[in-house]
Amino acid sequence: MKTNESDTSMTQVEQKNEDSGSSAVRLTPDGMATAAAEFTSRCMFHWHRGVIDCGDKVVIFGNDGYELGNTADREVQLIREYIETTGLHADGFGLDSGGYSWAIVATNYSRLSVDIPKLETAVNECFRTAWQESRGSSNKENEQC
Structure with a gap:
């Protein structure tokens, strides 16, 4: 799903207190994740995947062709399952405009230190x-990543 960068949907952005007349805007969790995916695609593309500690939030990202139909969707599913066991909560998911890079925004509600x-x-x-599953193998000698 390719989107125009200037096209901002209301699923990505929420108006902050419309009654006050303020023009302040705040991103939804999916909007934050989409912005993070754009950032990692543009500024951290040389990293295939990683974690960015943002204090009360953690961004987990991958630059590995999410929409190409490879193993990235399974990788994301496994990561979501794992982070739920750590006390983090996966709040948002987003892709960059090319559909190649992805990001999960996870909130650290407990405010405990996260072992990055x-x-x-x-x-x-x-x-x-995910890579091994896609090849029907768990044999370490077949691993090429």
């Missing part, structure tokens, strides 16, 4: 598992 290196390792393991 451990989360990065888990993200890579989710990719590896």
